[in-house]
Amino acid sequence: MTSERSVEIRVSEIFGPTIQGEGVLIGLPTVFVRTGGCDYRCSWCDSMHAVDSRYRDEWQAMSTEDVWREVTRLSDGKPLMVSLSGGNPAIQPLGGLIDRGHRHGYRFALETQGSVARDWFADLDVLVLSPKPPSSSMETDWQAFDVCLRMSGGRPQTVLKIVVFDEADYAYAKAAAARYPQLPVYLQPGNHTPPPADDDNAAIDIDGIMERTLWLVAKVTEDRWFEARVLPQLHVLLWGNKRGV
């Protein structure tokens, strides 16, 4: 039997506190634990440095204790929201970290596409399920997605967050929302200029993001889809492609 102490979490980066730039927790001070590795390869991935094995050398195998120490160092031991993101953080053993943090008043949000389920989903405070639309070139396995929801046991605050680039993505988002009417929906205008993993200063198409946000606002309002929230990535507007903020 492997004890939680000895499991290793593959970490791409731990940074913060900074504000959450997306979705239901937008604006909230957060420490981010970005894990390395992903079972998806979305065409427009904005965190390729945490996905592509070419960057594997930058990833660190850390114990639960090491990750926890870094989270508490960054936050001076003052409880806050910890975002578990990636890559797909669901492929990492994060249950021990969540238990550890909860004992000290920290809260945990997981961002995942919903392709891999874990029993510790039920221990999360917030579960952000982000199924990937056609523009990603990925195909959604709704059965796997349903298992994720089932594993969460309805305990965390659970929302859908869907990236939308075009009409096909929008139709996908509507269908996903119709499939899970109980889940609040956040629509996120896509970013055609994701950060190249090795260039913090690459140009970013702010005008394009703004334009797609306006288009999406027009879509949901003309469509009378009044339950959907439309939120661009605030951190991209504020910091562009810079990592670690």
Next chain:
Amino acid sequence: MTSERSVEIRVSEIFGPTIQGEGVLIGLPTVFVRTGGCDYRCSWCDSMHAVDSRYRDEWQAMSTEDVWREVTRLSDGKPLMVSLSGGNPAIQPLGGLIDRGHRHGYRFALETQGSVARDWFADLDVLVLSPKPPSSSMETDWQAFDVCLRMSGGRPQTVLKIVVFDEADYAYAKAAAARYPQLPVYLQPGNHTPPPADDDNAAIDIDGIMERTLWLVAKVTEDRWFEARVLPQLHVLLWGNKRGV
């Protein structure tokens, strides 16, 4: 006795649906009922056309029924969030409108500085209390503010939203949050270029807003104020000073 049918609501504008640009409902499709008249004169007011009596000629005295008809027309009778804003909408007789809308599944959020309390606060779905910091040149009457909270009876989802321009405003926000530890806090970076009431196309200081957002993020994270959310006005980033969006 005045029946609800015959009360008159002083309306500056009714527009939407568009997304809410601020605070706890950010991103949500909303119809805005902006009432005319205010008991405050904030130095940086961004809705002077709904405050200053010089614009009184633009305001319309409307019956509850007329306002309700316009809200349902704009939303095609499909229930959505209605934001009651101003000016100070608390000085208008809005209880009948809320009752009317609730019968059809609409929801209501009120934005007010908390200077005037109404018994219908208890019927709201969302109560956004926005006490004005020193830069507004207004003085907060905390006793009146407490009456607003008491009137709401703890029934609506209630939050604090505080505009912050500078260190003095920040200190005020911290003190307000400490006074009401039960209320979630939204900090909103101030806009030094509020829309002139008669010029949709006036230049807006987006860089300044972004800069103050970054400053505010640094403040709350360095201060370890991890409960405060920092959100710039999304509609200003998207539309600048344009009215009716």
